[in-house]
Amino acid sequence: MQTTVVTARLAEAAALLVRLMPGRPAFAAHAGVLLTADDDGIELAATDGELTARVRVPGFGHEPGAALVSRRGFAATTAAIDSAEIRLMAEGSRLAVRTPNARFALPLLDRVGYTPPAQPPAVVGTIDGGLLRSAAVPVAGAASQKDALPIFTAVRVRSEGDRLELVATDRFRMAMAAPAWSPAAPAGVDALVPAGFLAEAARQAAGSGDVAIHADGDRFGFSFGGISVFGHVLAQAFPDDQVRRLFLAEPEAEAGLDAGELAGAVERAALYAGARGRVSLQLGGGVIMVRGSDEQAGESEESVKATVRGGLISRTYQARYLLDALRGFTGGPVVLRMQAGIRPTVFARPEGADPRELRYLVVPLRLARDE
Amino acid sequence: MQTTVVTARLAEAAALLVRLMPGRPAFAAHAGVLLTADDDGIELAATDGELTARVRVPGFGHEPGAALVSRRGFAATTAAIDSAEIRLMAEGSRLAVRTPNARFALPLLDRVGYTPPAQPPAVVGTIDGGLLRSAAVPVAGAASQKDALPIFTAVRVRSEGDRLELVATDRFRMAMAAPAWSPAAPAGVDALVPAGFLAEAARQAAGSGDVAIHADGDRFGFSFGGISVFGHVLAQAFPDDQVRRLFLAEPEAEAGLDAGELAGAVERAALYAGARGRVSLQLGGGVIMVRGSDEQAGESEESVKATVRGGLISRTYQARYLLDALRGFTGGPVVLRMQAGIRPTVFARPEGADPRELRYLVVPLRLARDE
Missing domain, CATH: 3.10.150.10 (DNA Polymerase III, subunit A, domain 2)
Structure with a gap:
């Protein structure tokens, strides 16, 4: 050689x-x-x-x-x-x-017992690299990095006609996106893909125009610009229908504002959230009021202008889940929909404004009486 | 308030x-x-x-x-x-x-038992901020960060007329600089200053033109642009004369070259130096030959052009000590002087080319017979 x-x-x-x-x-x-x-x-x-x-x-x-x-x-x-x-x-x-x-x-490494790298499975369709990244990275971020149950560490990837649905959850938050793709084979995609792999591969593919999606019953991956990357999928059933129902929100109140502005206020409130990391959002009076409070750290209160519909309503969240949710929408508007009790709050772009159709659910915290 | x-x-x-x-x-x-x-x-x-x-x-x-x-x-x-x-x-x-x-x-924090911050000691002279940084940071880097003996964690700061001598060692390498300063008090400076404090304070002072040096028998510090920072000195004797003798090199061979080029070659050789991190330098034939070798990592060999005087001679060092030494000279030439046996190798700029008068000693490794 x-x-x-x-x-x-x-x-x-x-x-x-x-x-x-x-x-x-x-x-x-x-x-x-x-x-x-x-x-x-x-x-x-x-x-x-x-x-x-x-x-x-x-x-x-x-x-x-x-x-x-x-x-x-x-x-x-x-x-x-x-x-x-x-x-x-x-x-x-x-x-x-x-x-x-x-x-x-x-x-040279010892090759005894080494099976050389395999060839990728067949191409089943293509997707734009930038769109893939902008959909896959926030969705994969909602999966757990170390849960004992594999389905909470994976992204569900399933084609529905000209949409490629991506869903992930770690039980406390859930994200779903449905970017457009161009199917090239009738079978489409039906896979449960490790989230870390999907996110990293999508990041690498972002600079390429057309990314080919490869899949068979056991494997899933991408190829783009001389690079191919693929791996085994998880052999587990994913509760598709249950998950889809969770995204049908019945909001008690909703607020629209710039995602980055809200994220900034949540970051500042998180400085006052102590070890528990809890931040509350209150909708009403044309603002979202963001609050943190902790015996050691002190208290914070900040109002961010928003278009609010519905009554005065307040929910408390883990600050890092809020920030993960908002990160998917930075650089544009986000709409929050708060539901009754501890039903999840839905984060999405205003209707029709998101080619990724990204939606993010965060479950509010159940607070003890004295909090 | x-x-x-x-x-x-x-x-x-x-x-x-x-x-x-x-x-x-x-x-x-x-x-x-x-x-x-x-x-x-x-x-x-x-x-x-x-x-x-x-x-x-x-x-x-x-x-x-x-x-x-x-x-x-x-x-x-x-x-x-x-x-x-x-x-x-x-x-x-x-x-x-x-x-x-x-x-x-x-x-508000509880102030019971809290003694408010003191005022700085008197000004004993001034030094240029950029010169202070370029002298103090590499010298302080030769001190240990966690030695049990305080003198190995400190920088000796002593004025000699219009020079401010800075010396530090952790036993395995030693650095000395002697930048010019303007004394303002006959007592001058005679202190043993914690190395971490000195380096950080000098970094902050770098942007200021004149930095005032404050000292009394117990304390040492700087002030510049609305900032003052000072602390207690270590109450220990420093072996000034012994240290000074170590810098009187009797070279068997010496080589002059660009410090950054040699540092690059040492960094590459360090990739092949394994866990022990040993790199050897051989002077001779118009080059410095830089070598790393490790059972797992493999072997490397790279020649860097240099002006060499004296016979073929080779020494082995801890790669990180070599890199620390060379970092003080990056962006210009450095001269290495190798001495007999395991007497330290001296690193300095060519004679008269360094307003800091920085000199750096690294002790070569004593190798076992089979190495």
């Missing part, structure tokens, strides 16, 4: 694989990157048996071949080199990364 | 006090900021019995008075407010921070 590549492009590809793949796998070869050189360049691929990522980098191939080396070591080396081009060469038990005045020799 | 102040200036002053003062003192009032309002503005002061910092902020005083509140709470609140001006008002057991549409009420 021998190939000459532009350092910056190789470093970018190597860093992408490090970001996309989980941190410290138990099996050493799963921490590797498989480099496969041909006449036109090199492919970097990584897999841990669950998730697979592939990135192609153009180059000038002198001698085809393959090498499996540490992903982190390769990424750190290519990122640190300041020569414009580097040459990759297999040299005995090493992959040498060479510049005119330096040689970095990475040990 | 009632005062109107420009939010940004108040937030900056509050943040400065949080940075300058230690984190979590045992006594609650020591985590406070004492706000003292008069006709022309407000003074923010903090002390923990050891260290004292004072910052003056101009404002429009309506009613003089004082309030002691949480330093972190006050800094976080003023930083988060986006109104241009705020009003501070004493309201019963609270200090209210008010904007046109918000009120943030910080509880």
Whole structure:
């Protein structure tokens, strides 16, 4: 194996694989990157048996071949080199990364028991990269990062005609989006996708125009601009109908305002919310009144102008859930709909103003008598 | 107490006090900021019995008075407010921070047993702020952050005529600088100053032209642009003469090159240095050869062009000590002088090229036979 590549492009590809793949796998070869050189360049691929990522980098191939080396070591080396081009060469038990005045020799990893990265499943449709990101990232943020039950760590991805529905919940809040996509296969998509993977892949895809969606019964993923990333889906049933009913709000009062302004006020109130992190919102009198209170921290009260419909009504929330909800709407208006008792409050853009159709539910806190 | 102040200036002053003062003192009032309002503005002061910092902020005083509140709470609140001006008002057991549409009420801290911040000691001379920073920060970096022996956590500050000598060591490396200053009192300075305090205060002073140096037998500090910061010195003897002798190098070989280029090569070699973090430098043949090697990580070898005098010679170092040493010379040339055996290697700018007169010693590693 021998190939000459532009350092910056190789470093970018190597860093992408490090970001996309989980941190410290138990099996050493799963921490590797498989480099496969041909006449036109090199492919970097990584897999841990669950998730697979592939990135192609153009180059000038002198001698085809393959090498499996540490992903982190390769990424750190290519990122640190300041020569414009580097040459990759297999040299005995090493992959040498060479510049005119330096040689970095990475040990080849043991490939016994290693199954090379798979090919992606078939393309089932396409979606705009920017739209995918703006829908998938806030929805994935509503999933739990460490719940014992897998469905609370995943995003439900299901196609309904020309809409791609994304839903996630950790029980305390729930998010749903339904961006447009272009189906290319009648089967569509019906999958439960790990939330962290979906969010990171969508972030990477954001700069690409058309992103291809790949799926079969067991796997789900994307490809865009020489990159493909896909993994196994979770084999669990998701309560689609129950979830959909939760989004049918019967508001007692609603308020429309700039999402960023409300988020700023909630952040300031959170400074006064103490360890419990509770912030209350009161609708009425043409404002949302945002309050925090804690024995140690003190008290805060701030009014933010809003278009309010319905009676005077107040709810208390975990500040960080409010901020997560509002983050999905920053840079534009948001409408809050408060419901009876502790039924969830719905956050959405004004009707018809959101190509993502993002809606976010936050469950208010049940307060003890003396609070 | 009632005062109107420009939010940004108040937030900056509050943040400065949080940075300058230690984190979590045992006594609650020591985590406070004492706000003292008069006709022309407000003074923010903090002390923990050891260290004292004072910052003056101009404002429009309506009613003089004082309030002691949480330093972190006050800094976080003023930083988060986006109104241009705020009003501070004493309201019963609270200090209210008010904007046109918000009120943030910080509880007053208990002042029982609290000794208000002291006044600084007398001025003994002045130094240029930029020069102070460029000398004090690299020297303070050679002190230990957690050694059991206080002298290894401090910077020796001693005036010698029109030079202010700064020295620090943690046993494994040592740094010395001797920038020019303008003495204003015959006693001069003779102090052992906590390194963390010196570095942070020098960073803050960097933007000011003339920085006044304050000292008496027990305390040392600076004042600049409405800010004063000073603290108790360590009551320990420093082995001045022994230290000075260490800097009298008898080089076996020396090399001159760009400090940043060598630092880059050392950083890359450190990727191949494994957990022990050892990197070797070999002088000879018009280059410095930089090498790292580790069973897991692999091997690296990089040559950096240099002006070398003396025979082929090689030494091994802790990579992070090399990088600390080189950081003090980034943006210009550095000369390395290697001495016999494990006598320290000296890093300095070429003769006469450094108004700070910074010199840095790093002790090479004693290697076992098989290395």
